[in-house]
Amino acid sequence: MNVLDFLKGKKEEETVPTVFRISGWRAYAIQALMIVLAFVYLIPFYWMILKSFRNTIFAGFPVDLNPFSRTSLSYFISNFNTVWNFSFSAFPLWYFNSVFIAVCVVAGSVVVGAMAGYAFARLRFRGREALFIVVLATLMIPFPVITIAEYVFMVDIHWVNTYQSLILPQMASAVNVFLFRQFFLTIPSEVEEAAKIDGLRPMSIFLRISAPLAKPAFAASAILTFIGSWNNFIWPLFDVQTINMYTLPLALNFFKGANGTQIYWNQMMMATLISLIPTFVIYIIFERYFVTGLSAVSGIKG
Amino acid sequence: MSVDVRGLVVDYGSTRALDEVSFSVADGEFVVILGPSGCGKTTALKCIAGLIEPTKGEIYIDGRLVNGIYPSERNIAMVFQNYALYPHMTVYDNIALNMKMRNIPRQEIERRVREVASLLKINELLQKKPRQLSGGQAQRVGLARALVRNPSVFLMDEPLSNLDAKLRLEMRDEIKRFHALTKKCIIYVTHDQIEAMTLGDRIIVMNKGRIIQIDRPKDLFDNPRHMFVASFLGNPPMNLVPARSEGRAIIIEGDKRPLISVPDGTHLPEKIFLGFRPTDLRLSSDGPLKGKLEYVELLGAELNVHFLVGETRCTARLIREASNEHLLNLPTDNTVSFSVPDHALFFFNGNGGERLSIPFQILRAE
Numbered sequence: 001m002n003v004l005d006f007l008k009g010k011k012e013e014e015t016v017p018t019v020f021r022i023s024g025w026r027a028y029a030i031q032a033l034m035i036v037l038a039f040v041y042l043i044p045f046y047w048m049i050l051k052s053f054r055n056t057i058f059a060g061f062p063v064d065l066n067p068f069s070r071t072s073l074s075y076f077i078s079n080f081n082t083v084w085n086f087s088f089s090a091f092p093l094w095y096f097n098s099v100f101i102a103v104c105v106v107a108g109s110v111v112v113g114a115m116a117g118y119a120f121a122r123l124r125f126r127g128r129e130a131l132f133i134v135v136l137a138t139l140m141i142p143f144p145v146i147t148i149a150e151y152v153f154m155v156d157i158h159w160v161n162t163y164q165s166l167i168l169p170q171m172a173s174a175v176n177v178f179l180f181r182q183f184f185l186t187i188p189s190e191v192e193e194a195a196k197i198d199g200l201r202p203m204s205i206f207l208r209i210s211a212p213l214a215k216p217a218f219a220a221s222a223i224l225t226f227i228g229s230w231n232n233f234i235w236p237l238f239d240v241q242t243i244n245m246y247t248l249p250l251a252l253n254f255f256k257g258a259n260g261t262q263i264y265w266n267q268m269m270m271a272t273l274i275s276l277i278p279t280f281v282i283y284i285i286f287e288r289y290f291v292t293g294l295s296a297v298s299g300i301k302g
Numbered sequence: 303m304s305v306d307v308r309g310l311v312v313d314y315g316s317t318r319a320l321d322e323v324s325f326s327v328a329d330g331e332f333v334v335i336l337g338p339s340g341c342g343k344t345t346a347l348k349c350i351a352g353l354i355e356p357t358k359g360e361i362y363i364d365g366r367l368v369n370g371i372y373p374s375e376r377n378i379a380m381v382f383q384n385y386a387l388y389p390h391m392t393v394y395d396n397i398a399l400n401m402k403m404r405n406i407p408r409q410e411i412e413r414r415v416r417e418v419a420s421l422l423k424i425n426e427l428l429q430k431k432p433r434q435l436s437g438g439q440a441q442r443v444g445l446a447r448a449l450v451r452n453p454s455v456f457l458m459d460e461p462l463s464n465l466d467a468k469l470r471l472e473m474r475d476e477i478k479r480f481h482a483l484t485k486k487c488i489i490y491v492t493h494d495q496i497e498a499m500t501l502g503d504r505i506i507v508m509n510k511g512r513i514i515q516i517d518r519p520k521d522l523f524d525n526p527r528h529m530f531v532a533s534f535l536g537n538p539p540m541n542l543v544p545a546r547s548e549g550r551a552i553i554i555e556g557d558k559r560p561l562i563s564v565p566d567g568t569h570l571p572e573k574i575f576l577g578f579r580p581t582d583l584r585l586s587s588d589g590p591l592k593g594k595l596e597y598v599e600l601l602g603a604e605l606n607v608h609f610l611v612g613e614t615r616c617t618a619r620l621i622r623e624a625s626n627e628h629l630l631n632l633p634t635d636n637t638v639s640f641s642v643p644d645h646a647l648f649f650f651n652g653n654g655g656e657r658l659s660i661p662f663q664i665l666r667a668e
Contacts, residue, residue: 188384197374198374198403
């Protein structure tokens with residue numbers, strides 16, 4: 001069900017499924033392909049879990065493919081302890097850094113995205129279309145192209161190696177602006193006109209009518225932004241100068257060993273496993289909204 | 303409690319959506335704005351509501367100039383085609399929102415919501431969300447939301463268009479009762495002529511951003527002052543046959559024989575449209591209006607006879623009787639003749655479409 005059906009008051013069961021009916025050998029072929037693809041996607045995860053239950057530091061598949069053998073739990077605990085207490089117990093701090101930055105980025109980016117998206121969708125002002133094209137155009141510039149310029153700018157304003165330099169630049173997300181704009185366009189303008197007649201001013205219309213209707217868009221953009229911030233590697237690599245400001249992607253890099261020659265795969269996989277937990281939890285919580293949000297924006301029925 | 307619209311102009315870039323629109327609605331009057339889609343009727347309504355700021359012109363509600371005043375302060379209420387209920391709020395909150403915005407005490411809000419709800423028979427829906435309502439129920443909630451404000455003017459933008467035929471009929475009666483109950487002025491926009499004819503005290507017919515005619519439904523039907531009005535009202539619509547004038551005679555296009563003669567000195571434009579309603583035609587073997595039969599539709603007690611006059615498709619609606627039963631078996635391309643009473647014949651200027659009032663005489667067929 002997409003947002004338009006929702007707004008029109010269509011009930012869930014009334015929506016006609018638009019799935020193509022595939023039958024016979026084609027159905028089997030597609031299922032076989034999906035099983036193979038699922039394996040391709042799942043094998044790295046399996047390998048990661050397997051490795052975090054081992055004491056071997058080398059890459060490559062162990063002989064025993066069952067992660068839960070008799071001795072493996074003790075290895076798992078010892079790997080966890082090693083990682084958690086790594087570099088004088090810095091890991092919890094790095095974890096905090098990543099969570100703090102991600103939460104701030106998500107909060108800021110969703111608010112900015114929603115308000116800018118709403119303005120582009122509903123408010124009338126001179127140069128609106130041109131400005132929107134400029135915002136979209138920023139999507140086409142790969143981040144590495146502007147990294148140096150952004151870094152020099154941070155040096156100039158003395159923000160290098162601070163939380164604000166890790167948070168603020170990520171708040172301006174053209175993807176979120178676009179996502180919210182598309183979502184707000186699907187809300188019939190009559191609903192907002194009715195609100196105007198009921199005495200709501202533009203800001204209250206946004207807060208009391210449009211934003212509550214945009215829950216799926218909030219969920220979708222929050223998840224996308226969280227994943228983006230959580231996995232961000234290049235910008236912290238430039239910006240962060242001291243170990244206490246590390247985020248998890250930088251920290252994982254740290255497990256390559258102090259001199260960079262030896263990679264402790266079991267510890268690195270344990271660290272990766274721990275760092276994946278928040279992404280996993282958030283996706284599970286918001287999964288339903290996530291699909292609605294993206295399908296409403298793309299116009300494809302979910 | 304009146305509305306006065308003077309010289310309203312709305313431009314969207316280079317397109318003119320409303321062109322010098324002026325009309326007034328008296329206290330307690332039900333006025334329908336009728337026209338095809340894109341004729342500017344909704345734009346006019348939204349200007350009155352304050353949702354669109356006109357490029358030029360003035361709007362007075364209860365004698366007060368309301369240009370530039372925020373919609374909620376114009377003392378109006380609006381009912382929308384797609385109901386425009388707030389999907390995330392219950393029916394109760396939908397109705398109560400505007401009172402909450404005006405900081406009316408909670409008990410008073412509750413009392414008024416319940417009062418309006420029982421009036422419109424939606425008491426049991428108050429705790430439901432809009433998506434749990436049927437179309438008819440949703441529109442009733444829309445009416446309740448408008449009614450609870452106790453406005454001077456109700457603005458209704460095609461409120462029945464999203465309903466199915468049966469429900470539309472029911473809701474039409476309901477709106478009629480609603481008007482009798484409130485005795486407030488209602489401006490109602492529709493493209494449905496039946497709605498307009500049955501509901502309106504007066505109808506404003508619009509086309510291409512202009513008002514074509516304002517009249518009572520009966521006068522609009524009996525005395526259309528423009529070809530557009532004639533063709534828009536009536537089902538089947540009025541037959542309009544292109545003709546030309548030659549001296550004192552009017553000749554149907556594609557025909558050689560003059561059909562109508564006018565007295566000496568009558569000024570006639572070169573191109574003329576002859577208009578006659580399908581219901582005014584009578585089958586008559588020596589009738590002056592001759593055409594080639596296309597096909598006949600049996601509607602039960604009535605017949606729709608479709609025939610070509612010159613190259614123009616015309617329709618006659620006849621009451622089915624023994625004398626015209628044979629039409630059902632008549633092969634295509636046979637000639638059929640009809641008579642039309644003088645008072646049922648209209649003339650319109652071929653350039654512009656305004657009605658021509660001319661003395662005339664129908665020439666009998668040889």
